[in-house]
Amino acid sequence: MSTGTINVAVENIFPLIKKFLYSDHEIFLRELVSNATDATLKLKHLTNIGEAKVEYGNPKIEIKIDKEAKTLHIIDQGIGMTLEEVDKYINQIAFSGAEEFIEKYKDTKGEDAGIIGHFGLGFYSAFMVADKVEIITKSFKDEPAAHWSCDGSPNYTLEEASKTERGTEIILHISEDEKDFLEDSKITELLVKYNKFMPIPIKFGTKTETLPKPEDAKEEDPAPTQEVDNIINNPTPAWTKAPTELKDEDYSSFYREMYPMQFEEPLFNIHLNVDYPFNLTGILYFPKMSQDMQIQKDKIQLYQNQVFVTDNVEGIVPEFLQMLRGVIDSPDIPLNVSRSYLQADGAVKKISSYITRKVGDKLKSLFNGNREDFEAKWNDIKIVIEYGMLTEEKFFDKAQDFMLYPTVDGKYYTFAELKEKLATTQTDKDGKLVLLYASNTEDQHSYIQSAKDKGYEVLLLDSPIIAHLMQKMESTNNDVNFARVDGDHIDNLIKKDEEAISKLNDEEKETLKTFLTETIPSDKFTVQLEAMDSSANAFTITEPEFMRRMKEMQQSGGGGMFGLGGMPDM
Ligand code: ADP
Ligand code: MG
Numbered sequence: 390m391s392t393g394t395i396n397v398a399v400e401n402i403f404p405l406i407k408k409f410l411y412s413d414h415e416i417f418l419r420e421l422v423s424n425a426t427d428a429t430l431k432l433k434h435l436t437n438i439g440e441a442k443v444e445y446g447n448p449k450i451e452i453k454i455d456k457e458a459k460t461l462h463i464i465d466q467g468i469g470m471t472l473e474e475v476d477k478y479i480n481q482i483a484f485s486g487a488e489e490f491i492e493k494y495k496d497t498k499g500e501d502a503g504i505i506g507h508f509g510l511g512f513y514s515a516f517m518v519a520d521k522v523e524i525i526t527k528s529f530k531d532e533p534a535a536h537w538s539c540d541g542s543p544n545y546t547l548e549e550a551s552k553t554e555r556g557t558e559i560i561l562h563i564s565e566d567e568k569d570f571l572e573d574s575k576i577t578e579l580l581v582k583y584n585k586f587m588p589i590p591i592k593f594g595t596k597t598e599t600l601p602k603p604e605d606a607k608e609e610d611p612a613p614t615q616e617v618d619n620i621i622n623n624p625t626p627a628w629t630k631a632p633t634e635l636k637d638e639d640y641s642s643f644y645r646e647m648y649p650m651q652f653e654e655p656l657f658n659i660h661l662n663v664d665y666p667f668n669l670t671g672i673l674y675f676p677k678m679s680q681d682m683q684i685q686k687d688k689i690q691l692y693q694n695q696v697f698v699t700d701n702v703e704g705i706v707p708e709f710l711q712m713l714r715g716v717i718d719s720p721d722i723p724l725n726v727s728r729s730y731l732q733a734d735g736a737v738k739k740i741s742s743y744i745t746r747k748v749g750d751k752l753k754s755l756f757n758g759n760r761e762d763f764e765a766k767w768n769d770i771k772i773v774i775e776y777g778m779l780t781e782e783k784f785f786d787k788a789q790d791f792m793l794y795p796t797v798d799g800k801y802y803t804f805a806e807l808k809e810k811l812a813t814t815q816t817d818k819d820g821k822l823v824l825l826y827a828s829n830t831e832d833q834h835s836y837i838q839s840a841k842d843k844g845y846e847v848l849l850l851d852s853p854i855i856a857h858l859m860q861k862m863e864s865t866n867n868d869v870n871f872a873r874v875d876g877d878h879i880d881n882l883i884k885k886d887e888e889a890i891s892k893l894n895d896e897e898k899e900t901l902k903t904f905l906t907e908t909i910p911s912d913k914f915t916v917q918l919e920a921m922d923s924s925a926n927a928f929t930i931t932e933p934e935f936m937r938r939m940k941e942m943q944q945s946g947g948g949g950m951f952g953l954g955g956m957p958d959m
Contacts, residue, residue: 419583420511428467469528485509519561671717692718709777749787756791
C-alpha cells in the first residue's frame with residue numbers, strides 16, 4: 390500500500406475554472422463587487438476594534454468603463470493588500486481570505502461583519518470575461534503598493550507600484566467575445582440585478598440633478614443643475630432593519646423598490662428575523678393572487694449578505710409560498726452547491742419549516758387581530774392557504790384556525806364554527822354533518838335557492854383545488870361530508886322541525902286552532918295542536934294508518950289482505 394497527495398497541475402485546472410466555475414459569465418461582476426465590499430467591511434471592522442488606525446470615512450466602490458482601452462475597472466477604498474498578501478490570497482487558488490478573516494477575528498465578532506466571500510474562487514471568475522487581469526492595490530498598512538498582472542495562463546507578474554491612496558483597483562481587459570461588458574447599459578443591468586442592495590455605496594458614472602431655483606431667479610431662467618454620483622444601490626434595505634424601526638409606508642416603499650413594475654399594493658407583509666439556530670432575515674409580501682394561479686414573474690429573491698443570489702428558491706421556500714414575493718437573506722444557505730444537495734441539507738429544511746411556521750403565525754394574528762379585514766382579503770389569499778394546507782401537514786393543522794368557508798350570502802365561517810352552527814340542522818340520517826356547497830352562484834342558482842328555502846346554509850367554494858381540500862377535511866373529520874348543492878345528497882338531509890318559524894301571532898294561532906278542531910272530522914283524522922305552543926310552532930294532521938290502507942284497498946278494487954266485512958264501519 391502507498392499513500393500520497395494528489396498533485397494538481399495548475400495548467401490544467403486553470404482553464405477548467407475559467408470555463409466551468411459558473412455557468413453564467415455575468416457572475417464575475419457580482420464576485421468582484423463582493424470582494425470590494427468585503428475589503429471595505431474588513432476595514433470597517435478593523436477600525437471599529439482599533440486594529441487599523443486610519444480614517445474609515447465614507448468609502449464607496451466605483452465601477453468605470455474605458456471603451457478605448459477596452460477595460461472595466463472595479464475600484465474600492467477598502468483594506469487593500471501588501472505584496473505578500475497578494476501572493477497569499479491571489480496566487481493561491483481556493484484559499485479564501487474571507488474565511489481566514491472570519492476565523493481570525495471571531496473573538497471580536499468578525500462573523501457579524503457581513504463578509505460575503507467563502508470559497509476563495511470568486512476572483513478567478515474575472516477570467517471568464519477577460520484576457521488579462523490586473524490588480525493595483527495599496528494596503529491600509531504603511532507598506533508599498535502592489536501590481537499584479539496575469540494573462541490567463543498560470544503565469545503572473547507581481548511588482549511594487551506607485552499607488553498612494555488606500556484600496557484596490559481591479560482592471561479587466563475584456564476579451565473580444567465578451568465585449569458586451571463594455572456597454573453602460575449591460576453593466577447597469579448587472580449592477581441592478583446583483584448589487585442593488587449591497588451594503589457599500591456603488592458608483593457608476595454620474596447623473597444630473599436639478600436644484601431648486603434661487604429666490605431671485607427670473608421665470609425664464611432654467612433651474613440650476615449639478616453633476617452627482619450615480620449610486621446604483623440602497624445600502625440599507627428594509628429587511629436589514631429591525632421590524633420596530635419600520636412603518637407600513639416603509640414596507641410598501643420597499644415593495645415598490647423591489648418590484649417597480651407592480652402597481653398594486655401588497656395585501657400584507659411578513660418580516661422574518663431569526664438568528665438561532667440559523668441566520669435569516671427577510672420580508673415576504675402577499676400579493677393579490679389571481680384565481681388561476683398563473684406563474685408569477687416577480688418572485689421571491691434570495692440574498693446572501695445583501696448580494697443577490699437567485700430567484701429560484703425551490704427547495705428553500707415551501708412550494709405554496711413560492712407564490713409570494715419579497716426577499717430572504719441568509720449567510721447560512723450553502724449557495725454554490727447543487728440544488729439536490731440543497732434539498733437534503735438540514736439547515737435548509739429548518740429554514741423551510743421556519744418560514745412555514747412564521748407565515749402561519751402571521752395569518753393567525755391577522756385573523757385574530759382584524760377578522761373583518763381578513764375576510765375582505767380572503768379571496769386574494771385563499772389559494773395560497775388552501776395549497777399550503779394540502780402540501781404541508783403542519784400548516785394544515787395551524788390553518789384550521791383561520792381557513793375560512795364563505796357562504797353564498799357573503800358570510801365567513803371557520804370549520805369549527807360551521808360544525809357548531811349546523812350540528813343540529815344540517816345532518817343526514819347517519820348523523821353526519823352535511824356541508825352543502827356551490828362553485829358557481831349563477832349556474833347553480835336554482836339549487837342554491839331551493840336549499841336556502843329549506844333553511845340550509847350553502848357555502849361558496851370555488852378554488853381550483855378546493856375538491857382536494859374537501860377530501861382531506863373529510864378524511865380527517867369522519868363526521869363531516871361535503872355535498873354539492875345540485876347533487877342528490879340534499880335529499881338525505883334530515884330537516885329538523887325547530888327550523889320552521891310560525892308567521893302567526895298568538896291570536897291568529899287561536900283562531901286557527903278553533904277552525905281546525907271544528908272543521909276536521911275527528912273520526913277520520915287526528916289533529917295535534919299542542920306543538921303550536923312550543924318552539925316548534927307547528928300542528929300535525931295525521932290519518933290513522935289503517936284508514937290509509939283501507940282507502941288504498943278500496944281504490945284497488947277490494948280484496949287483498951283484509952276482508953271488507955271484518956273492518957269497522959266507515
Ligand atoms: P473569497 O472572496 O471567497 O475569499 P476570492 O477568490 O473572491 O475568494 O478572493 C480571494 C481573496 O483575495 C479574498 O479573500 C481577499 O483576501 C483577496 N481580495 C480579493 N479582492 C480584494 C480586494 N478588492 N481588496 C482586498 N483584498 C481582496
Ligand atoms: Mg470573493
